[in-house]
Structures are given as structure tokens and as C-alpha cells.
Amino acid sequence: GQQLNQSPQSMFIQEGEDVSMNCTSSSIFNTWLWYKQDPGEGPVLLIALYKAGELTSNGRLTAQFGITRKDSFLNISASIPSDVGIYFCAGSTNTGNQFYFGTGTSLTVIP
Amino acid sequence: ETGVTQTPRHLVMGMTNKKSLKCEQHLGHNAMYWYKQSAKKPLELMFVYSLEERVENNSVPSRFSPECPNSSHLFLHLHTLQPEDSALYLCASSQQGADEQFFGPGTRLTVL
Numbered sequence: 001g002q003q004l005n006q007s008p009q010s011m012f013i014q015e016g017e018d019v020s021m022n023c024t025s026s027s028i029f030n031t032w033l034w035y036k037q038d039p040g041e042g043p044v045l046l047i048a049l050y051k052a053g054e055l056t057s058n059g060r061l062t063a064q065f066g067i068t069r070k071d072s073f074l075n076i077s078a079s080i081p082s083d084v085g086i087y088f089c090a091g092s093t094n095t096g097n098q099f100y101f102g103t104g105t106s107l108t109v110i111p
Numbered sequence: 112e113t114g115v116t117q118t119p120r121h122l123v124m125g126m127t128n129k130k131s132l133k134c135e136q137h138l139g140h141n142a143m144y145w146y147k148q149s150a151k152k153p154l155e156l157m158f159v160y161s162l163e164e165r166v167e168n169n170s171v172p173s174r175f176s177p178e179c180p181n182s183s184h185l186f187l188h189l190h191t192l193q194p195e196d197s198a199l200y201l202c203a204s205s206q207q208g209a210d211e212q213f214f215g216p217g218t219r220l221t222v223l
Contacts, residue, residue, distance in 0.1 A: 098156055
């Protein structure tokens, strides 16, 4: 199956700092999604990307669909304690078909 | 109720038990999914139903048996599970032809 490498695996940052994480695949994807998962809950969709080079924002979150279509980036600006959780990337080669998920980036924000 | 709901939220069962997980979506979607989430591993897609027909079965052992009686409900029937089947089981739904999948809160399953 497709391999998705997500990095870093974990991050410990001070409140107010910016955060960057990325996801790379061994294959070209047509869609990238970014999810956040809180403890004991299911993943919640943050941002969806459909075009190479696309840059999309959702509040303090910004994600980009890499030009090569094999990677994606998520940035969080001015982090706050409620940003704590695990962030997952997911990629798909075809609309409506199987998504492949990264292993997640665990974010801890220190007040 | 809105979104995707799952019951029970927690389940402990022995290896000889039979139990079922339930998922219900209130989003008007017509595709539903079962995923397994184990620690330190990516989400693993188990089954996909589109328009109530199973379209994907990713080499899942037969001790897991899905059922989709209508577009709003999805079940995962469990029997003679193994301890390594302990995980968080997530249900998701989407609109056929769209990419965004919406997840339920999951069922935390422990097999003793």
C-alpha cells in the first residue's frame, strides 16, 4: 500500500509559538486532508486540499498541497493550549476512494 | 443528534464472546467506512460501503463481519476476537464522489 511519512512524530512547544508539520508520500496524490484528534475522540477534519500548490487557511491553521503532489504541510500560528492533540494527514489518489493516513504528529503546548 | 455517532464508546470482551459495534450518521451521506486505529500505527481502512453495497474489504479477518442495512447505519459484528484486535474502531461517512470523511468518536475495544 501507499506509504505516508509524517514528521515530526511529536512536538513540545511554548504557547504562542508557531508549529509546522509535514507529510510525504511515495506516490502522487490528488487530495490531501488534515485532521486533528483529541484524546478519546475521532479525528476532526481541519483542511482539505485539491490542487497542487493550493494554500488554504482555516483560522490560525494553514495547509499547502505540495507542487510535486507528493507532500503537504500544515502550519499553526500562535499556538494555544487547545491546539494539543494528534494531527493526521491523509492522502487519496482518486476522489471518493481509499485514503491513506500518516502516523500522526502529537502536539503538546506548554502554557 | 448530529454528525456521526458510535456505540458503545467502550467495550471489553473475552475471546469467545460475540458483540456488535454500531455506527449511525445524520449527515445524509451515502458512503460509510470502518477503520481500525492501533497505537503508533496509521489508521487502517477495514471496510467501505457505498450506497449500501460493500465496495472495499481490505483483507480483514473473517472474525470481523460488517453489515450496512441502510445508508445511515453501519454495524461491525465481532466474534472469537484475539487480544491483538484491541484498538479504537472508528466509523466514518462521506458523500459518494466527495473526499471529506467525517469520523465518529470511536469504540475503544479491549479483548481479554
